[in-house]
Amino acid sequence: MRVVRNSGCRCRASLDHFLREFSMTLDQLTPGQRGRILRIQGVDSVSSRLREMGFVAGEWVEYVCRAPFSGPVKCGLADARIAVRNGEAKRVEVELIA
Amino acid sequence: MSTASDPPSETTGVPPSASISPSNTDILSAGHYRVALVGNPNTGKSTLFNALAGLNVRTGNYPGVTIEKKVGRCYASTSSGERHSIDLVDLPGTYSLAPRSPDEMVAVEVLTGDVDKEEPIDLIVCVVNATMIRRNLFLVSQLMELGKPMIVVLNMIDASQSRGVKIDTDRLAKNLGVPVIATSASRRIGIDELKHLIADQCATQNTGKDSTEPSEDNRIPRPDPRSPLPAAFAEATDSVMKTLVEHNVPHGSLPNPFMIQRALIDGQHAAVGSPTAETFLSQQYGFCITRAILDQRKQIFDSDAGGASVDLIDRECDARYAWALAQLDGVIQKGSSDHSGWTDRIDAILTHRVFGLISFMLIMFAIFQSIYSFAGIPMDVIDGLSGWVSDGVVAIMPPGMLRSLITDGIIAGVGGVLIFLPQIALLFLFLALLEDCGYMARAAFVVDRMMSAFGLSGKSFLPLMSSFACAVPGVMATRVIESRRDRLTTIMVAPLMSCSARLPVYLLLIGAFVPATKYLGGWMSLPALVLMSMYLVGVVVAVPVAWVLKKTILRGDAAPFVLELPEYKLPALRVVFSRVWQASVAFVVRAGTLIFAASILIWFAGFWPGDHTRQFELETQLESMEASDQSNLDSYAAAKSELNEVKGSLIENSLLGKAGHAIEPIVRPLGWDWKIGVGAIASFPAREVIIATLGTIYSLGGEEDDDGLIGAMRASKYPDGSPVYTLPVALSVMVFFALCAQCVSTLLVIRRETNSWFWPVLSFTYMTVLAYVGALVTFQVGSRIF
Known part of the structure; x- marks a missing residue:
C-alpha cells in the first residue's frame, strides 16, 4: 500500500480528512515497515514526551519488533532505537512508505 | 592518569601568608569554579564524569529537597598555565529541560541558580552522543536559552568514527556559537583537552563578569537571543517579566527568563502532583505571575493564530528540531556503513519475543x-x-x-x-x-x-x-x-x-x-x-x-x-x-x-x-590443660562439657x-x-x-x-x-x-x-x-x- 501525500492540495480540511482516512498509526505497522510521521495525536504529557524524544512530523520511523506477550513496540527513529507501549504507539500517525 | 596529585608549579615563591586563602581547602589553585554536567541519557555522561573526577566524588543532598547531589572535584590548568579547581556537578540525565519529575526540576533549578544560590554554576558542559547529534541538539538548544557559558562535548566520538562518519567540530562550533570538543570518555581520548577548555572558559568568563557585573545587576534579564523559538515567545516572556517589575520585585531576585518561558509552554498540561515551572514561579512570586502567564499564553496563541498546531509544545519541538537540522548543515559526512549492525543483531535475540x-x-x-x-x-x-x-x-x-x-x-x-x-x-x-x-x-x-x-x-x-x-x-x-x-x-x-x-x-x-x-x-x-x-x-x-x-x-x-x-x-x-x-x-x-x-x-x-565466675574459672582451667598437654582426656572432656552447660544456662537466664x-x-x-x-x-x-x-x-x-x-x-x-x-x-x-x-x-x-x-x-x-x-x-x- 502506498499513500502519496499531495502537498499541492490547497484545501487543508480535505487533506486532513484524507490523511485521517488513509494514514495508519505506528502500532499497525508490521516488522520491517517504515513510515513517515504525520502527527502526534492529543495534547498532554504523553504527547510532549513523545515529541521531546524525537517523534515529530516529517521524521522517519521503522517498526522493528514487539516485546514478549505483545508488549512495547521497538522502533527505529533517526539513529536511535526507542521502545513505546501500545498506547503511545497508537498516538503516532504515520504514512506508510513501502 | 590525571594530574590531580602533581604539585602545582605556581606555588613556589608564594609567601606563606598568601597561601592561607579564605576560600577553603583549595589553597593551591588560582580559582574555584562550579561546572554542571548535563546531557541526555546514554551519552556516556557518567563515564565522562568518572574520567574527569576519578574517585574524588562527594555525594549529598540538595538543601531542602532529597535529590542526590553528586559533585566531583578535578584540577585543570588554563592555556596560560593558571591552575583552577573545578567542582563538577553531575545532573540527572534528561531529554528536555521541561521539568516534569522531581529530579528534572532540580536539574533546572541548579542550572538557573535557584537552588544553591550561594554557589551558582559558572559553566555548563553539555554531553552529546556523537552518534545521534541531531536528537541531542534539542537539549542543547534549551540549555543555550539559559544564558550561561557553555561547552558542547561530542562524546563517544570513537563509535561514530568507526562507522565512517566524519564530524566537522569547528563548523559545528561556529554554527552553534559555543566551543565544541570531541571526546571518548571510555578510551580517555580528549579528556585533558576538555579539562583545559573548561578551565579556559571558566577563567575568561570570570574576568568578563568582574567588569560588567555592576551594570548587569540593574538590567532586567531578557530571553537569550539565540533561542530558536518564534519571536512571540520572547515577547511574552518580556511582558511577564515586566509585570514582575511593576509588582516591585527587586531586580536581583527576578527569575531566569527561561523559567517564565517554560511556564508559558508547559503550563497547559501539567500532571497532577508533579512540579512544573509554573508552580515554582507562583510559589516564589505569588498570584500576579500566574495571571500574567495566563494572559501571555493567550497572546502567543492569538499572535500566531495561523500556526500549524494548537499545542505550544508542538510548536516548540518543531522549532527546535528545525533549528537542530540547520545547525548541522555541512557538519556531518555520512560514512559507508551508517548503522552499527551488531547492536541490531544482538537485539534480534535479546529482544526477541521468545528468545x-x-x-x-x-x-x-x-x-x-x-x-x-x-x-x-x-x-x-x-x-x-x-x-x-x-x-x-x-x-x-x-x-x-x-x-x-x-x-x-x-x-x-x-x-x-x-x-x-x-x-x-x-x-x-x-x-x-x-x-x-x-x-x-x-x-x-x-x-x-x-x-x-x-x-x-x-x-x-x-x-x-x-x-x-x-x-x-x-x-x-x-x-x-x-x-x-x-x-x-x-x-x-x-x-x-x-x-x-x-x-x-x-x-x-x-x-x-x-x-x-x-x-x-x-x-x-x-x-x-x-x-x-x-x-x-x-x-x-x-x-x-x-x-x-x-x-x-x-x-x-x-x-x-x-x-x-x-x-x-x-x-x-x-x-x-x-x-x-x-x-x-x-x-x-x-x-x-x-x-x-x-x-x-x-x-x-x-x-x-549472670555470675560468670565459674565460666571463667573453667576456661582458665581448660586453657592451662591445653597448654601443659599432660592432663588426661577424661577430666578435660568433663571440664569442657561442664563449661558448655554453664554457658548454656547463663545465656538462657x-x-x-x-x-x-x-x-x-x-x-x-x-x-x-x-x-x-x-x-x-x-x-x-x-x-x-x-x-x-x-x-x-x-x-x-x-x-x-x-x-x-x-x-x-x-x-x-x-x-x-x-x-x-x-x-x-x-x-x-x-x-x-x-x-x-x-x-x-x-x-x-x-x-x-x-x-x-x-x-x-x-x-x-x-x-x-x-x-x-x-x-x-x-x-x-x-x-x-x-
Missing part, C-alpha cells in the same frame, strides 16, 4: 549461580582471618568479660557479617555491568508487558532491579517515574526485592541446610536454585501487592512508557569499578558502625545478668534469653526456637544483625564449634535431642527475611521521598504481616512434606 525472555532468565540465573560459586574462595579467606584473629585474642587475653566482649560480641558479630563482602561486591559488579553495557534497558523492554499486568511499567524495572542490591538507592531511583501513583506503588514493593543484606541470611541457611546436589553435570546446583527462588519469592509477592495497591488507594490510568534502547557497548571498567567500590565501602562502614553497635548491645543482653523465651510462643508456629526469635526481633533495625546475633548467642552459649556458625547451627539441638534446624525451619526463616521490612534506613528513605509517615508505616505493617504468614505457611506445609 528474549529465555535469555533474560538465563542471564538472571547466571548471576545468582556465579554469586553463589565465585565468592566461595574470598569468603573462606575472610572466615579464616576472623577465626585467626579470634584465636589470637584468646591466646593473649585471660578469660574475662573484656575477652568475651571482643571474641563473642565483636568478632562473632561483625566478622560474621563481613564474610559476605565478596558476594555484595559481586552483586553490584553484575548490576553495574548490565547497566553500563546497555542490557538493563532491554530487560525493561522485555518485562514491560508483565509489569503492566500488575499496573507498573518497565520504568519501574530499574528501581526494582537496584533494590536487589539495596532498597535505599532503589527507592531513590523511583524519581525517574513521572506518574506519582506508579512511583508510590514502586516504592511500596521495592523493599520486597531481596536486597544484598538478605543475601548473607540466605547464604548462611542454604550453606548449612540445603544439600549441594548437582544437576546437568554440575552446571546447576540445588543451593543456587534455592537462592534464586528466594529472590523470586519477593518478586512473586510483589505482583499481587502492586496489583492491590493499583486497584485501591493508587487507582488511575497507565503512565506513558517511552524508553530509549542504547547501543551496546563494552562496559567502562572505571564506572563499574567505582560503583562496586562505593557499595563495598558502604557495606564495610555499615558493618563497622551499625552492626558493631548492635553486636555490642546483643552481647551485653546475652551476658548480663540472661536478658536475651528471658526475652527470647517470652516471645517463643509467637515464633513457635513458625518452627523457630527462642534463639531464632531473638535474632529476628533484633534484626528489625537491619537484617544482617541476625547473623551477628546468632553468632553471639551460639558463641556465648558455648555451641560455637570448629565449623563456625554453620557448624553450631547444624549441631544445635532441643533438650529432647531433636535438631533445631530442619530444612522447613531454614526455609521458614528465609521466607520471613525475604518478606519482612527489617531495615530502618529503607523506612526512613521512604519517609523522606514521600514526605509522609503514612507510606513507611504502611509498608512496615503489610510486610511484617506478610512475613509472618509466609513463614507460617512455609513451615507448616514444609514440615508435612519433608
